[in-house]
Amino acid sequence: MEESHVVQLFVQISSHYITLHQNREVTHYPIRPQHQPTMVNLKAGTRPPWVGLGAAVWVQIASGNAYNFPLYSHSLKSVLGFNQHQLTMLGVANDVGENVGLIPGIACNKFPPWVILLIGALACFFGYGVLWLALSSKVQSLPYWLLCLALCVATNSSAWLSTAVLVTNMRNFPLSRGTVAGVLKGYGGISAAVFTEIYSTLLRNSSSKLLMFLALGIPVLCFIVMYFVRACTPASGEDSSEHAHFLFTQGALIVLGLYVLTTTILNHIFHFSAPVSNTFLVIMVVLLMAPFAIPIKMTFHRMRVSKPEMHHQPVETPDSVIQEDNADKTEPLLKSSSSTTALGSFRENVEASEVAMLLAEGEGAVKKKRRPKRGEDFRFTEALIKADFWLLFFVYFVGVGSGVTVLNNLAQIGIAQGVHDTTILLSLFSFCNFVGRLGGGIVSEHFVRLLHSFLLG
Numbered sequence: 001m002e003e004s005h006v007v008q009l010f011v012q013i014s015s016h017y018i019t020l021h022q023n024r025e026v027t028h029y030p031i032r033p034q035h036q037p038t039m040v041n042l043k044a045g046t047r048p049p050w051v052g053l054g055a056a057v058w059v060q061i062a063s064g065n066a067y068n069f070p071l072y073s074h075s076l077k078s079v080l081g082f083n084q085h086q087l088t089m090l091g092v093a094n095d096v097g098e099n100v101g102l103i104p105g106i107a108c109n110k111f112p113p114w115v116i117l118l119i120g121a122l123a124c125f126f127g128y129g130v131l132w133l134a135l136s137s138k139v140q141s142l143p144y145w146l147l148c149l150a151l152c153v154a155t156n157s158s159a160w161l162s163t164a165v166l167v168t169n170m171r172n173f174p175l176s177r178g179t180v181a182g183v184l185k186g187y188g189g190i191s192a193a194v195f196t197e198i199y200s201t202l203l204r205n206s207s208s209k210l211l212m213f214l215a216l217g218i219p220v221l222c223f224i225v226m227y228f229v230r231a232c233t234p235a236s237g238e239d240s241s242e243h244a245h246f247l248f249t250q251g252a253l254i255v256l257g258l259y260v261l262t263t264t265i266l267n268h269i270f271h272f273s274a275p276v277s278n279t280f281l282v283i284m285v286v287l288l289m290a291p292f293a294i295p296i297k298m299t300f301h302r303m304r305v306s307k308p309e310m311h312h313q314p315v316e317t318p319d320s321v322i323q324e325d326n327a328d329k330t331e332p333l334l335k336s337s338s339s340t341t342a343l344g345s346f347r348e349n350v351e352a353s354e355v356a357m358l359l360a361e362g363e364g365a366v367k368k369k370r371r372p373k374r375g376e377d378f379r380f381t382e383a384l385i386k387a388d389f390w391l392l393f394f395v396y397f398v399g400v401g402s403g404v405t406v407l408n409n410l411a412q413i414g415i416a417q418g419v420h421d422t423t424i425l426l427s428l429f430s431f432c433n434f435v436g437r438l439g440g441g442i443v444s445e446h447f448v449r450l451l452h453s454f455l456l457g
Contacts, residue, residue, distance in 0.1 A: 048232045049232045049234070055225035055228035059162075059165045065154070066098040068214065074411045096152055098159065113168045119160050125218075132212050183246070190433075193260040201278065253438060268423065
């Protein structure tokens with residue numbers, strides 16, 4: 001009797017759930033996760049995600065502004081009369097601002113990407129603006145604590161900018177999250193070499209001009225690309241051309257890294273003239289524009305769709321999706337008369353509440369609480385009780401902490417060894433940083449796909 005009761009209950013719920021969706025006049029859209037930003041309804045395989053990735057490359061380059069500390073730290077020491085201890089504490093403020101990303105992470109789940117980019121741009125403007133006023137002697141005798149606070153605010157823009165583009169693009173490419181993370185973090189790693197090229201070629205090794213460039217250039221860049229960095233509807237399946245597009249992006253990134261490192265070393269050895277150096281700079285900008293070749297190619301060579309009816313509907317609107325859904329369900333799967341008969345055999349006091357609860361779960365109004373599994377999204381409080389979180393924290397603390405210590409004292413290390421021009425040291429550091437970041441994303445994605453194919457095969 002209990003088995004028969006369960007079967008009848010399942011038939012009743014199915015019938016009521018189907019009838020409820022057929023007779024309802026209110027339009028329903030897919031339920032989004034909580035705090036998920038509103039996504040634009042786009043056809044699978046369209047250009048906006050790739051345009052957003054190309055724009056995110058420039059934002060990632062801008063987010064590497066904290067790596068520029070070795071380029072102007074010696075000027076802070078000489079112009080403002082700081083000792084080594086005070087300069088070290090400024091380096092600590094630089095690191096604290098760069099790595100405090102908890103607030104940007106929380107805000108990224110509540111606000112659209114343009115708001116996060118706006119906050120990062122304002123932090124850059126005010127933080128580096130105060131440092132420029134102090135270094136250029138526009139304002140005399142700024143207190144030391146204010147400079148530490150300004151540097152912390154300025155480098156905290158890195159967390160806001162990087163979080164906005166990283167989270168948005170990982171949502172836009174859910175099937176290639178490791179590759180996207182590796183590419184974007186790779187561009188963030190090579191950003192120090194890009195800034196070094198700008199510092200030595202365009203700014204003529206001037207620390208005050210560099211701080212002005214950071215205070216004004218990064219906000220302007222954020223305002224330009226703000227519209228393109230947005231959440232898009234990801235592709236529903238595996239795109240055959242997506243892998244080739246990511247290979248092109250990774251190849252362009254590798255070429256950029258080798259090019260910037262080579263030109264920096266050659267310029268240091270041969271001391272090229274201004275026109276040659278400016279030509280190198282223009283070529284570097286062209287290489288940074290390489291990811292935009294993907295949406296341009298998709299514009300002139302549109303993908304062939306396997307379904308013939310897709311040619312008549314280039315863009316799916318919510319209304320067309322609803323009409324198509326209603327057309328497929330013109331005939332109920334279960335007759336209402338049978339469901340009414342089955343309902344009459346239930347005890348009204350108990351079964352009615354069970355039906356209401358299960359219908360509510362199907363509608364998304366009620367969700368069963370369960371802890372997320374490995375590979376799913378975690379809340380911050382859920383991650384704190386996981387051993388994986390603390391293992392990653394320990395590895396990041398040890399691995400990144402040692403590299404940051406070297407970076408902050410790179411100028412002083414070079415000067416102590418008789419190398420007063422630290423641009424080559426910073427370029428080498430940036431290139432190795434870029435190789436590690438890009439390689440980490442590629443290797444992780446490779447093993448994830450290998451494990452996925454192993455489990456399915």
